[in-house]
Amino acid sequence: MGVCWLKKQGFLYDLKKYRILLLMFLPTLVWFAVFEYAPMAGIVMAFKRYNFSLGILESPWCGLENFEFIFRSGRLGKLLWNTVSINFLFLVIGMFVQILLAILFSEITMRRFTKVTQMFICIPYFISWVVVGSVVYNMLNYNYGFVNTVLVKLGFERFDFYSNVPIWRYILIFFNTWKGMGYGSVVYLATVTGMDSEIYEAAQIDGATIWQRIWKITLPCLKPTIITMFLLSMGSLFRGNYQVFANIIGGNSLVTQELDVLDTYIVGAMMSGTNFGMSAAASMFQSIICFISVFIMNRVAKKVNENSALF
Amino acid sequence: MKQHRTKTTGKIKSKDRRRFNIIAVTILSFASFICLLPFVLIVAGSFSDEMKVLTEGYSLLPRGFSLDAYRVLLKNVDQIVASYRNTILICIIGTVGGLFVDSMAAYVLSKRDFKWRNICSFILYFTTVFSGGTVAWYMVLMELGFRNSFWVLVLPAMLSFYHITVMKSYMLSIPPSIIESARIDGANDWQIYIRIIMPMSKAVLATIAMYLVLQYWNEWYNCMLFISDKQLYTLQYYLYNMLNSSATLKNLIADATTIGLSHNAVPSQTARLAMTVLAAGPLLMVYPFIQRYFVRGVNAGAVKE
16 A cells, blocks of 8 residues: 555555645646536536426436427527627727727827826726716707707707617627727737837838838738737637627617627527527527637637637 | 837838837827727726717717716616626636646646656646537536536636746746755655745746736626526626626616616616726736736737747
8 A cells, every 4th residue: 555655656646746736736626626517517408398386407308409499499590690790890990999099099199198098098998888888878868968969959850869779780890899908908009018029120220111010011011910819709600709799789679689799699598598499499500610710710720820710 | 118229220220210110100109099098998988977978979078077977887786796706706716726737737738757747737638628618518508507506607717827837837947956956855746846846937927817807807608607696706707697688788778777877877887887997997007017017918928829
């Protein structure tokens, strides 16, 4: 027995050797087991007819019934299209604005102005989506909203945002961009300032204009970062941010109907308690397409730029 | 922020520079304006006279001046105090706990000679690729008894692969010779972590702490999913309720009549804004002081993200 313990290799020996490290890692391991891996097992919910009094384990199996429901309801196509199209616009427009701001920040020579404006445009990043919801209401409300107050003052008609459904796609994009532009521009600016200043000095000597520096040096240098960020974000195109939709659209059922995305549908059905099976099936469906797209995009990003993928 | 090139840019042809500056100043000023405007409007609106808002709409300066909105909110002072208490508590517990557990994990993963380092890394990494999805996650937590539990506001958001990764790469940049000499002096891993790694990682700890405080202060989603006990509401979720549920507004009207406001002067519009000020105000007040950690954190993490 004793010999076994002292052997220089073997599992028990390692366990003893690394006991402090293992103990230090234990809380993390437990956390990931409970909050990440247990839900992965909980995915079997999609194949069960859930009964609150019986719980996950005891509820009876129902095969693919839940999936049949959701495919037959005919909503899946629209949910998918909304999720992907809105996320794609979030991504492209958000990135464009962030990169534009980063380049302006990097080239402008007025230090104090840069500092102050940078502080201002980062404010929205620090507030919750609930507060954004309050801002939206405050701006767009038909009777008292600021936009309408200004319109009336300038002699125009009031604009009824709340019954104009298509415009909400753009309102979502606007506020999503608004909230993220400060943070994003700081990220890209970090890349720009980290670049080799000798290239710029050389360009200086050759008499390059500002515009040439931006087009011929800054943007090409940013290209790998931009491509990587783009590809990695493309991976999560199927994963919408519930908070954005829930707070900006709020209780407007007309708009919710039209601009429902996978996440709002899933949470809505889950909380209502009536369509539990369907929401479980939709949730599993989303997990799987997310897995596939994240996996593919990580691979592509790795191919494109060997060092840039997450892992 | 450090900007190496500002020294040289002065020499560029001045006409070019001037034209660029005009464009840049215009765009950046406009961006700053649209980021500030909503907050000015909300503060102004919260101090406005409800009757004037109803007839003239919101504006940049308060319409009239009235504290009715705040007075009505303070009718529910118990609820507001409870929400503040919950939000502050989860900020403290979540941030301290998150930093401690995250940094221990980061230390373990930064040890190159740890035999199971790759497996451990993979266990964490895999969760960024695949997840059980909202419904499965919700069900499992419900079955574990998290419904109406204070801890559901703290625990599920405490750790993050991203935070651990940022800390790990920071710790990897600490010179191994320092750690080696401590080991020769007989220090074990726990002592090295507490006495050497933690004090040397103050910068990255401050940054992650800021992210955690931000996240917990703005927490409402888990509260919405799991909490129905009003005593456990967070500040943001209380605001969410005020904005989205008609029941809360009805209570508000009842409260308004008890402090002697006539029925048509009930500050139902301005009270929403006053609550928004209460929910976002404290964080925005410390914002100028914590912003530098934020910029620094981006610089540390940008490469890895």
